[in-house]
Amino acid sequence: MTAEPRAAALTIEGLRVSIGGHDVLHGVDLAVEAGRVHGLAGESGSGKTMTGLAVLGLLPHGSRASGRIAFGGRDLLGMPARVLDEVRGAKIAMVFQDPATSLHPMLTVERQLTEHMRHHLGVGGREARDRAAGLLAKVRIPGPREALKRYPHQFSGGMRQRIAIAVALACDPEVLIADEPTTALDVTVQAGILRLLRGLCDDLGLAVLLVTHDLGVMSAVADEVSVMKDGLVVETGPRGRVLREPRHPYTRSLLDALPVPPAGENSP
Numbered sequence: 001m002t003a004e005p006r007a008a009a010l011t012i013e014g015l016r017v018s019i020g021g022h023d024v025l026h027g028v029d030l031a032v033e034a035g036r037v038h039g040l041a042g043e044s045g046s047g048k049t050m051t052g053l054a055v056l057g058l059l060p061h062g063s064r065a066s067g068r069i070a071f072g073g074r075d076l077l078g079m080p081a082r083v084l085d086e087v088r089g090a091k092i093a094m095v096f097q098d099p100a101t102s103l104h105p106m107l108t109v110e111r112q113l114t115e116h117m118r119h120h121l122g123v124g125g126r127e128a129r130d131r132a133a134g135l136l137a138k139v140r141i142p143g144p145r146e147a148l149k150r151y152p153h154q155f156s157g158g159m160r161q162r163i164a165i166a167v168a169l170a171c172d173p174e175v176l177i178a179d180e181p182t183t184a185l186d187v188t189v190q191a192g193i194l195r196l197l198r199g200l201c202d203d204l205g206l207a208v209l210l211v212t213h214d215l216g217v218m219s220a221v222a223d224e225v226s227v228m229k230d231g232l233v234v235e236t237g238p239r240g241r242v243l244r245e246p247r248h249p250y251t252r253s254l255l256d257a258l259p260v261p262p263a264g265e266n267s268p
């Protein structure tokens, strides 16, 4: 089943961030459309994670942000904390590199999925449990009803990341920010997680911002690619164009550093 692409998307304009007086983002421009995977690449320290955290209002203590982050016709940067709390985790959700960051080790999978729904959607009891089992099925966890009763450590790393994705989806978000979601995983399970993200994007009309330092990873799933360097987006465009005909020398150097040439336009 393919949903109609939703109108909502995320637009970042001229985003500047400083932390403790040190500038880390110098005017980032980026647009993520519904039903599309937008890959954000760049070397370590280029500002990819800070861009994602700024969207969620989760920048480190002592940060200052300016510019505009438009979502649903509103600017997230100017939003009062109470309103932002309604958007964060519900309309815009995030998946981190290490599922341990988003999953609580002492709570059952059911609790982690339903707490979220209780907080943001106000559903409880049986309905929440049914929704939770449905979410686990959506991220391809075998035996979802039984899985609800288990704890995160009873699953493999790849399965834990799938559960973290299910938690992120619990409140039916429109935007999913996935920050290096496969980096901590075994290569054999990485492709499965990427395929899952791609499928969720297509089926749910999600706008996905896929943050990764690995151009190879993004060439497998992204529709658009942006490349960051020193706190700025230096190149952006359709995946095939950016990877085949990079316009910025930095993108070219990233591509030259890959052991295997990235997949082109016609790859999955």
Ligand SMILES: Nc1ncnc2c1ncn2[C@@H]1O[C@H](COP(=O)(O)OP(=O)(O)OP(=O)(O)O)[C@@H](O)[C@H]1O
Pocket: 019, 024, 042, 043, 044, 045, 046, 047, 048, 049, 050, 051, 060, 213
């Ligand atoms: N908590 C922090 N306090 C101060 N500066 C920070 C903090 N976290 C990151 N920075 C700085 O912000 C800049 C951007 O970092 P960011 O984590 O966004 O880069 P990145 O592209 O995501 O890198 P990586 O791939 O290593 O995660 C870097 O110069 C980094 O040193």
